[in-house]
Amino acid sequence: MLVMEFKAVVKEPQKIAINEAIRTAKFVRNKVLRYWMDNRGVGKKELYRYNTQLRDEFSFVKELNSHACQASVENVERAIKRFYDNCMGEVPGKKGYPRFRKHCRSVEYKQSGWKLSPDKKSIKFSDKKGIGRVKLKGTWDLWQFDQKQIKRVRIVQRADGYYVQFCVKVDNHEELEPTGNAIGLDVGLKEFYTDSNGHAEPNPRFYRTGEKRLKFYQRRVSRKKKGSANCQKAINKLGRTHLKISRQREEHAKRLARCVIRSNDLVAYEELRVKNLVKNRCLAKSINDAGWYQFREWLEYFGDKFGRTTVAVNPAYTSQNCSDCGQEVKKSLSTRTHVCKCGCRLDRDHNAAINILRRALSTVGHTGTFLNAWGEGTSTLLGSDLEGQVTSLNQESPSF
Template identity: 75%
Template sequence: MIIIEFKAYGKKHQYQAIDEAIRTVRFIRNSCIRLWMDNKGTGKYDLSKYCKVLAKQFSFANELNSTARQAAAERAWSSIARFYDNCQKKVPGKKGFPKFQKHCRSVEYKQSGWKLSPDNKSIIFSDKKGIGKLKLKGKWHVWRFDKKQIKRVRIVRRADGYYVQFCVSVEINEKLKPTGNTVGLDVGLKNFYTDSDGNVEPNPRFYRTGEKRLKFYQRRFFRKKKGSSNRSKAINKLGRAHLKISRQREEHAKRLARCVIQSNDLVAYEDLRVKNLVKNHCLAKSINDAGWYQFRKWLEHFGTKFGRSTVAVNPAYTSQNCSQCSEVVKKSLSTRTHTCKCGCQLDRDHNAAINILERALSTAGHVGTWIIDPNACGDLASTVLGSDQVEQAGSMKQESPRL
């Protein structure tokens, strides 16, 4: 399954129609959440049936395509199912009880309500919202795929305009020649990562670099009168600045992950719980700015695509244990050099990267993502990304909270 994205161009009334469709999606999703709250035992199919009831009661809901209404109900059920899953797993802390959505940025169609134009440069939305024909600009040619392979079409609103995304059911697998190399990665704040060979990748710190400009736009935003057009323009400027930083961070993580995967047969990295790490208010901004989650996500994606082994290792004591004699050498975070009585003297991160690789080599030959716990016994079990790892905390917004 791949996502192909195009920039969409239209007229002002078409953009207003897209905004109205997005508001309708938010209304249906929140109505389904309310139905679930008020009626015990409400299931996924009950929410899907409720969409038809909403369409009969409200004319603006009836104007939206039926598959788009069903997709909105599926969004509601996904938040409910996640809450049930967290309760069943007994996740510590808040379980993520479904909340009413205040801001929504996309509307999703299934395999009806749209069609590609014959000129291969635009898409036509045929529901009663009046979106009509949108011109598309992008590099991928979605028209080379069969229409049956396009499972979803989504219109996304961002600070710099509107985008159309196509979810295409196709598998892309590329086989690379074995390199005979293995590497362990230790991510950090001073350097983005240090590998087991001693190579260092600097941390670009995109948010820190653009923070001065962000504060400038924030001051301009708060000085404008509420409800004025100037305030809306200031919000858009702020959103564009946040969007640029998020794209820089994502592209940086993607580029590095691709290079690492293509150069090594096995890549080992730390199984970090970013949600717990950002509880340290002194380091939270720097941790979010580093983008460790994005880096891991792309490592696993390219590992699957190119048939490479990716191994997630429990990071416990990787910095304290000596990579030569396995002796525990306790050190604080301020101590950046590992010095052992056996004569081993390495950079702290380099020593940790070697330990990470050594723990991962026990699973050499397995393709996929594995979590290695040195204190556990028995067979190893694979894990899907997102099953027990939580994404980065939301304090570092990828985009402006409002558009």
């Protein structure tokens, strides 16, 4: 599956219509979720049947395309299934009980309710919400795909405007020549990552860089009268700044992950539980700013796309054990140099990266045979199924 995103050029009446469609989709989702809560044990058929009742009862729901309402029901389905899977799998911590949505910024259509123009430069939404024809700005080429390959269309509202996303069912895999290289990655806060070859990638710290500007806009929001037009403008300015930082972080993770995957046949990294790490109040902001989990997601995505092996290993004692003799050398987090009695002296992160690579090779196979072990340690592609891909907002950049 491939997700293509275009900037939508809309007029003021179209903005009102899109916002109304988004609110309607949120209304359907919350009502269906409430029906499930009040009638515990109902199945998929009952949820869709209740959706039909909502369309008969509320005229504004009937104005939205029927498949768009079904997509809202599917969102509830996935939330319920994820909750039960977490309970059955005994996932530690909170199990993700389905919750109502107060803020919703997207509406999703299936294969009806919209039609692409012959030149693929605009899209027309034909339901009764009145969105109409929307111009598309972007560098993606939709000409190479048949309209039947487009399985979902989503309108997304962001701080800087509206976007239209297309979920295209296409084989996105590419074959690359083997390089014979294997690498281990140890992520950190001082350096973004240090590999087993000793190379350290600097941490850009996008949030820390833009924090002064964020505080400036936050003060402007707090000074405005709540609910006023000036307050909304200040909130939009603040949202645009946050959006810029998040895009910088994502593009940075995407670029590095692609380069690492293309240069190595096997990539090993730590299987970190970031949501537990951010419970540390002193490091939470820096950990969120680094974007470790986002980097891992892109490693797994490009690993599947290019047929490379990606292995997540247990990070326990990778920093404490010596990569030369294997002896445990206890050190605090502030100690940045690993010094062992055997004479090994390395940077702490470099030592950990070597240990991570060795653990991965012991899982997949030794150095001479891991090139023939395709698929044994490869992580699952994010959103490889249709529903999972559509719910994700991750897209490859056209420059790739």
